[in-house]
Amino acid sequence: MGQQEKVATSLAGAVSEEISASLTAVDAELARRYPGDPGTRQPVHTVYVPGDVFEPGTLRSWSDRALAALDEHAPDAASFAAVLGIPEELAGPVHDRVRAKLGREPVEDLRIDFEDGYGPRPDAEEDEAAARAARLVSEAYANGTAAPYAGIRMKCMEAGVRDRGIRTTDVFLTGLMEAGGLPEGLVLTLPKVTYPEQVTAFVQLLEAFEKAHGLDAGRIGFEIQIETSQSILAADGTAAVARMIDAAQGRATGLHYGTFDYSACVGVSAAYQAGDHPAADHAKAVMQVAAAGTGVRVSDGSTNVLPVGPTAQVHEAWRLHYGLTRRALARAYYQGWDMHPGHLPTRYAAVYAFYREGLEPAAARLAAYVAKAGGDVMDEPATAKALSGYLLRGIDCGALDTAEVARLTGLTRADLDAFASPRRGDLTVTAP
Numbered sequence: 001m002g003q004q005e006k007v008a009t010s011l012a013g014a015v016s017e018e019i020s021a022s023l024t025a026v027d028a029e030l031a032r033r034y035p036g037d038p039g040t041r042q043p044v045h046t047v048y049v050p051g052d053v054f055e056p057g058t059l060r061s062w063s064d065r066a067l068a069a070l071d072e073h074a075p076d077a078a079s080f081a082a083v084l085g086i087p088e089e090l091a092g093p094v095h096d097r098v099r100a101k102l103g104r105e106p107v108e109d110l111r112i113d114f115e116d117g118y119g120p121r122p123d124a125e126e127d128e129a130a131a132r133a134a135r136l137v138s139e140a141y142a143n144g145t146a147a148p149y150a151g152i153r154m155k156c157m158e159a160g161v162r163d164r165g166i167r168t169t170d171v172f173l174t175g176l177m178e179a180g181g182l183p184e185g186l187v188l189t190l191p192k193v194t195y196p197e198q199v200t201a202f203v204q205l206l207e208a209f210e211k212a213h214g215l216d217a218g219r220i221g222f223e224i225q226i227e228t229s230q231s232i233l234a235a236d237g238t239a240a241v242a243r244m245i246d247a248a249q250g251r252a253t254g255l256h257y258g259t260f261d262y263s264a265c266v267g268v269s270a271a272y273q274a275g276d277h278p279a280a281d282h283a284k285a286v287m288q289v290a291a292a293g294t295g296v297r298v299s300d301g302s303t304n305v306l307p308v309g310p311t312a313q314v315h316e317a318w319r320l321h322y323g324l325t326r327r328a329l330a331r332a333y334y335q336g337w338d339m340h341p342g343h344l345p346t347r348y349a350a351v352y353a354f355y356r357e358g359l360e361p362a363a364a365r366l367a368a369y370v371a372k373a374g375g376d377v378m379d380e381p382a383t384a385k386a387l388s389g390y391l392l393r394g395i396d397c398g399a400l401d402t403a404e405v406a407r408l409t410g411l412t413r414a415d416l417d418a419f420a421s422p423r424r425g426d427l428t429v430t431a432p
Contacts, residue, residue, distance in 0.1 A: 134175025227258030259301030302337035355394030363408035
């Protein structure tokens with residue numbers, strides 16, 4: 001072992017104690033503001049359905065229409081892969097998993113829309129629609145037909161529609177409570193947020209509702225929709241979106257980019273309003289940095305090019321949607337919006353190809369890290385966290401199977417969870 005080294009120090013133990021004491025407030029602030037990813041499933045998309053269109057059979061209808069589009073425009077694995085440029089070795093696995101997903105769970109996150117997709121209506125009509133939405137959502141969760149996540153997008157906190165948005169939220173949440181309580185998958189989306197004070201006001205609304213029903217404080221979370229330039233850069237030059245997260249007081253679950261409202265706000269002409277416009281890239285990059293470490297997830301927006309019409313036109317729309325989704329995934333925007341049943345095949349094709357093509361390299365790197373085997377890449381704990389998160393996302397959406405990941409990595413689901421959200425000094429790897 002060689003000569004044992006003499007260990008000497010120059011500072012008294014009190015120095016370390018004093019430094020730690022001086023940073024106590026900072027430690028607490030870091031833990032409060034940056035708790036890290038919550039470790040829960042993030043849906044790969046959000047489907048928006050207007051409040052007056054939503055029916056008990058809406059999800060089944062989307063499933064049927066998506067499968068019909070495949071049958072008509074790409075009836076087998078080879079033709080579907082050819083349209084999208086999916087490698088031959090992935091064509092079968094991706095196609096089979098997409099069809100299975102469309103039959104089993106076509107929509108991961110449903111938002112019943114009472115904002116732009118619904119528009120201004122007489123108060124009595126919107127009241128009725130909100131109450132009906134609550135009843136149908138409750139029934140769907142009770143009978144097992146609900147999407148894993150579901151909720152509403154109400155009107156915003158701007159003066160002209162504020163009272164209506166507050167009332168719709170109240171009617172919907174009250175209806176859920178009267179039908180048996182708030183479902184675990186409940187999600188609310190607050191649109192067109194421009195000032196942090198609007199977030200504070202929505203928090204006040206939710207606090208009042210929780211108190212009225214004896215719910216735990218903070219039970220109801222919500223997403224913040226970023227649709228104006230002022231929500232990215234405030235008048236004083238600060239990043240307003242970071243202040244919005246803080247104003248949510250721990251209730252913010254996501255930041256959703258609104259492609260068309262934001263693009264119009266900064267003057268992008270209609271023909272160029274898309275998720276890959278430089279203005280969109282800038283906004284989402286600011287959102288991503290503001291949300292990093294806070295536990296708030298970032299979602300991309302939508303495309304308004306619908307896969308409808310003759311086959312050539314559908315294929316063109318599919319290629320566009322597939323490309324935008326793959327581009328977003330590479331930039332770590334793991335969620336987006338889908339506005340039409342025809343978008344579902346390419347949403348899942350893009351997501352599944354993304355995870356399946358990276359499965360073996362990611363698994364090998366993680367296994368080597370666990371075994372300290374080295375290789376041609378020197379990975380660190382942060383990379384192990386990213387690799388585990390990648391594999392977990394693939395499992396959650398159905399792109400990967402737990403068993404195949406365990407076979408390739410030698411790790412259980414619990415092990416992956418531990419790497420993805422490690423507790424300091426507490427990481428035990430078990431055999432699968």
